[in-house]
Structures are given as structure tokens and as C-alpha cells.
Amino acid sequence: MLTRKVGPFEVNAIGLGCMSMSHAYGTPDIAEAEIALHKALDIGYNFLDTAALYGFGKNEELLGRVLKDRRSEFVLASKCGIFLDSEGGKRKIDGSPAVIRKTCEDALLRLQTDVIDLYYLHRWDKSIPVEESIGEMSRLVEEGKVQSLGISEVSAETLRKAHAVHPMAAIQTEYSLWSRNAEIAVMDACKELGITFVAFSPLARGYLTGKLTDPAAQLEDGDLRLNMPRFHAENYAMNMALYAEYEKIAEDVACTPAQLALAWTLAKGEHIIPIPGTKHTDFVVENFGAVDVVLDEKTVAKLDELINNDTVAGPRYPAGVQVEIDTEEFATA
DSSP states (O other): OOEEEETTEEEESSOEEOGGGTSSSSSOOHHHHHHHHHHHHHHTOOEEEOOSTGGGGHHHHHHHHHHGGGGGGSEEEEEESEEEOTTTOSEEEOOOHHHHHHHHHHHHHHHTOSOEEEEEESSOOTTSOHHHHHHHHHHHHHTTSEEEEEEESOOHHHHHHHHHHSOEEEEEEEOBTTBOGGGTTHHHHHHHHTOEEEEEOTTGGGGGGTOOSOHHHHSOTTOGGGGSGGGSHHHHHHHHHHHHHHHHHHHHHTSOHHHHHHHHHHHTOTTEEEOOBOSOHHHHHHHHGGGGOOOOHHHHHHHHHHSSTTTSOSOSSOHHHHTTOOOOOOOOO
């Protein structure tokens, strides 16, 4: 089994993103999620990712309830810094020490565990120095509530600031053929500092699976992707025009399109761990099969040329969300 390091842990090279079991991608199917979680552990997943945000606590509750008797079988990652504002009842970014502490303590109860193995700052609250937020998280490590720390969707500069306060085991950022922002500076910073890069949405939120051909028709009302510019009809049509050649490459490699996307991610560096998310048991199995797909340099180069920042239509986030994150952005013409 191909393994990779994240902080003090050695995990299998593909992890499981659990968000869509409770949040953002249509109506949850709890019965299917329970089956999928057990199947994941049965076939070898041992790095599971959740967050306080996902389902506003429901995803952590799901993992805690379903997997409490199998807690020793996996490395558990969760996140703080975005949750439900108890007063306003809306999603809120808050990196204040008091909120970080309460979010962690509540998460431990929801997850039915004594310790979270990897705890991320989900978003940097730009009203608070990142050093202050990470400082409080480091105290959670000292108290034994958390084993290692990470940060999500930040620039190389902010990553360095966080790492100077407490070693960052990982940074988690969107990364796939069509989301390459991390290649601007963050990837190099990770290599220099010995930080694992955890790639979320490595399947381009379903685009690289070939199963999502018409977002407007296939996605439920309220699905997060409907507000993302790349999934708008005019942009998606242009992006699907790239897909035919992509699918042909998958056929040449003798793997599924999803497995090709994950194999590409793994090929980009030994410090990278993709965490594809799904709420379907069949896709849990399919995605894990990508560990057996090895791409040669020619194939990686062909994929790089086909789908990249210059060939994809539309920004990855709407403007209102883009201002919340701190990742470097490619210059626009």
C-alpha cells in the first residue's frame, strides 16, 4: 500500500473527505453514509477529514456515532474557524481564541473521542492575526486535546507565519487539474518547510469524474456548486469541451476518469495527499483504486497541458467567497 506522512502519522496515500455526507452537495443520505464510512475503513482508508462547518456539526456527529468503536483504525482530521453563529444563525468565520477553544471542545463531544489527530484552522479570520489563532490552537496541543495542527486555504506567506508559531503538519487547499493556485507558491513552501499538502476537491467537484455533465439539470437546489462560476452553463459547456480528450487519456491508461484525476494528484509530489469526497459507497471504492494507477511523465505532461488555469473557463469561487480566502491568485488578462 502506498503511504504518505502527515505530521507524526503515516497514512495511506488517499484519504476520505466526509463533507458531502452532510453538507453542501445535495440532500444527505445518512444510511448510505454509514455504509460508506465502514466500507472505507474496511478497504484501507485511514485518514478521514471532517470539520465543524460540515452540516454545522452534523458531520462530526456522524463520524463520532458511526465510527466510535473503530476510532483506533484511522487518523482523524477536523477544523475550526468557521461555524454557525449562535446569535445570527449563519455561517461565520471566527478565529478568536475563545471560539476556537469552544469549537474544539464541542467537536470532541460530537466526535466521541478524547483527541483530534490533526486540527486545521479552516479559514484565517483576517480581522485577527493568524499568530493569535494558531497560538490558541497550540495550547490545545499542549493540553492533549489535539495532536497536530494545520491550516487551510492560505497563502505561502500566511503559512509561514502560522508555522513560526507552531509547526504546521499540513495545509489543506483545493487542488486538481483545474485548480492550480497552490502551484504559485504554496507547494514550494510545503517542500521547504516539510509540510504535507492535503488536496481537497481533487476531482474538481465532480467535473473530472464525467458523471456531472449538466449541473443545472443534475444538481439539487442549494448545492454549493450552482453558485460557482465554473459550473455556470456558459463556462461549463466550455469546460466539458476539454473533457472528451481527458476521457480518452483515462481510456489509454486503463482507469476511470476519477482515478486518473487522483493519480495525477499523487504524481505531482510525494508530500501530497488527495482527499476525494463522496457520499456513495461505490465511489469510495473506485477512488481508492487510484493508488494502483501510476502515470508516466508523458501522461502527466499531457494532462497538465490539457486542463489548467489558462484553459478552464471561470474562476473557482464567486467574488464574495474569494475575498474570504488568502490563497494566491493567478493574474488575469
